[in-house]
Amino acid sequence: MNFFLQQLIQGISMGALYGLIAIGYVLIYNAWGVLNFAQGDMVMIGAFAILIAHVYMGLPLLIAFPIAIIMCCIIGFLVEISAFRPLIDANNTRRLIATIGVGIFLRNLVRVIFGADPYPFPSIFGNTAVNIGELKIIPQNIWNTVIGFGLVILLSIFLKQTHIGKSMRATAQDREAARLMGINVKKNMSITFIISSALGGFAGMLICPVFFVIPTLGTLMGNKGFAGALLGGITSNPGSMIGGISLGILESFGAGYFSSSVQAGIAYAVLFLVLIFLPAGLLGKKESRKV
Amino acid sequence: MPILERMSNNMLKLENVFVNYANIQVLHGINIEVKAGEIVTIIGANGAGKSTTLKAISGLIPKTLNSSIKFLDEDITSLQAEKVVERGISLSPEGRRIFPDLTVTENLEMGAYLRAKDKEGVKNDMKEVFTMFPRLEERKKQSGKTLSGGEQQMLAIARALMAKPKLLMLDEPSTGLAPLIVKDIFEIIKQVNKKGTTVLLVEQNAKIALSVADRGYVLKNGNIVMEDTGKNLLKNELIRAAYLGESTYKEKKA
Numbered sequence: 001m002n003f004f005l006q007q008l009i010q011g012i013s014m015g016a017l018y019g020l021i022a023i024g025y026v027l028i029y030n031a032w033g034v035l036n037f038a039q040g041d042m043v044m045i046g047a048f049a050i051l052i053a054h055v056y057m058g059l060p061l062l063i064a065f066p067i068a069i070i071m072c073c074i075i076g077f078l079v080e081i082s083a084f085r086p087l088i089d090a091n092n093t094r095r096l097i098a099t100i101g102v103g104i105f106l107r108n109l110v111r112v113i114f115g116a117d118p119y120p121f122p123s124i125f126g127n128t129a130v131n132i133g134e135l136k137i138i139p140q141n142i143w144n145t146v147i148g149f150g151l152v153i154l155l156s157i158f159l160k161q162t163h164i165g166k167s168m169r170a171t172a173q174d175r176e177a178a179r180l181m182g183i184n185v186k187k188n189m190s191i192t193f194i195i196s197s198a199l200g201g202f203a204g205m206l207i208c209p210v211f212f213v214i215p216t217l218g219t220l221m222g223n224k225g226f227a228g229a230l231l232g233g234i235t236s237n238p239g240s241m242i243g244g245i246s247l248g249i250l251e252s253f254g255a256g257y258f259s260s261s262v263q264a265g266i267a268y269a270v271l272f273l274v275l276i277f278l279p280a281g282l283l284g285k286k287e288s289r290k291v
Numbered sequence: 292m293p294i295l296e297r298m299s300n301n302m303l304k305l306e307n308v309f310v311n312y313a314n315i316q317v318l319h320g321i322n323i324e325v326k327a328g329e330i331v332t333i334i335g336a337n338g339a340g341k342s343t344t345l346k347a348i349s350g351l352i353p354k355t356l357n358s359s360i361k362f363l364d365e366d367i368t369s370l371q372a373e374k375v376v377e378r379g380i381s382l383s384p385e386g387r388r389i390f391p392d393l394t395v396t397e398n399l400e401m402g403a404y405l406r407a408k409d410k411e412g413v414k415n416d417m418k419e420v421f422t423m424f425p426r427l428e429e430r431k432k433q434s435g436k437t438l439s440g441g442e443q444q445m446l447a448i449a450r451a452l453m454a455k456p457k458l459l460m461l462d463e464p465s466t467g468l469a470p471l472i473v474k475d476i477f478e479i480i481k482q483v484n485k486k487g488t489t490v491l492l493v494e495q496n497a498k499i500a501l502s503v504a505d506r507g508y509v510l511k512n513g514n515i516v517m518e519d520t521g522k523n524l525l526k527n528e529l530i531r532a533a534y535l536g537e538s539t540y541k542e543k544k545a
Binding site: 177185 | 349351371372373376377381382384388389390391392393397400401402404405407450454
């Protein structure tokens with residue numbers, strides 16, 4: 001029983017990060033109509049941003065975090081205006097290819113600057129485990145979960161309650177009608193990209209004590225986030241969080257009860273199974289949609 | 292035309308407006324005038340360029356060189372859609388185009404997007420819109436996609452009104468609706484006009500459009516082929532033949 005709970009907690013904490021990445025896919029898919037395959041690379045950018053701010057510049061984490069987030073926002077914005085905005089009216093295939101191109105570009109840009117070697121990152125929240133009964137919980141697990149859920153709740157409050165948030169949803173649902181309301185569609189698209197970059201980057205920052213910081217980190221994490229988004233139904237924000245967490249739990253049980261070599265394959269298995277048996281995901285719209 | 296002289300306060304003036312889609316010219320230099328306080332309608336068959344005209348005015352599609360659109364004596368020819376609304380022109384687009392996953396209230400709030408600072412005014416206008424469309428008030432917490440066709444059309448008009456436009460443009464408000472609901476909607480259009488909003492209406496249902504309109508234009512293959520008062524156009528034999536179904540008319544007479 002303890003082992004089960006231990007694995008569950010581990011899974012939820014990892015899944016919360018997958019959920020953060022997944023929600024970035026969903027936000028952009030809803031607003032832009034195609035998947036953003038550079039979303040995973042924003043996770044990697046986040047990891048390098050915190051590496052620069054904390055390890056290289058030696059800033060304390062409380063200052064390094066906001067700086068790293070701002071770096072992610074800026075890079076997300078630059079990518080949006082340089083690569084995606086010119087294609088706003090292009091067909092889906094071209095935009096999809098653009099996102100793949102941006103991903104390759106970011107990955108290799110970072111490789112040129114930092115090299116392909118992995119960088120270790122110190123623990124963010126300390127390594128002293130908290131004992132609850134017989135369970136040992138490391139602070140990282142608690143914080144991942146709290147921050148993951150916290151950000152998703154903040155995001156949904158932002159989208160549901162604020163004027164700008166509502167107009168972003170309107171823009172995602174019907175761009176032309178939104179323009180007729182006087183909504184600045186370009187600005188809203190930029191904000192959407194900035195928010196999803198920041199969320200992805202945040203996941204990257206939280207993940208770097210667990211993984212090494214390498215330029216290909218984004219491919220790995222991007223696939224997990226994508227699987228989570230698809231499992232949740234690619235159009236639903238809460239769905240993507242549920243999808244991410246489900247994936248995290250599945251992985252954790254896979255590793256715990258079978259072997260850790262199973263873990264890496266689970267995201268792909270989920271991807272295949274969802275595409276075949278549950279194309280609308282857990283909370284997605286049931287109607288057929290353009291890819 | 293005496294009627295033109297009587298109402299001289301020009302609100303909207305299209306001069307020589309050309310629109311191309313890719314290589315195909317859709318509007319061949321049309322001239323339309325709308326005066327403050329009027330209901331003006333543009334009738335015509337499918338593909339005549341009616342919706343294109345409204346889209347061109349609202350800034351959704353570009354116009355070719357030399358086209359001129361003036362609103363309240365200011366040039367708005369090259370303004371983008373989001374700027375045109377700011378000037379006081381609202382379009383209730385073809386196919387309603389309400390936001391399906393926003394609630395009725397949120398849809399109306401989006402209509403008043405540019406008036407965010409005027410919270411008191413928006414609140415009052417929402418009340419007024421709800422008295423005009425009581426059905427919408429009953430459903431204000433439902434999402435747009437759960438409304439019936441008629442309710443969606445009401446929402447589209449209400450949403451356009453929330454911008455407090457000087458000129459309200461309506462693109463085919465009668466499409467796909469039961470005759471009784473069409474009657475309701477045109478009753479409301481008249482009401483809105485009486486309260487001081489100028490209306491430019493595009494319709495395939497020429498009969499009902501001409502019956503509420505002060506003046507009408509007939510658009511055919513991207514050209515204005517006729518313009519007159521609504522009453523005169525309703526009586527015009529050619530119009531009856533082309534847009535109202537002459538045979539039915541003759542049968543009735545016989």
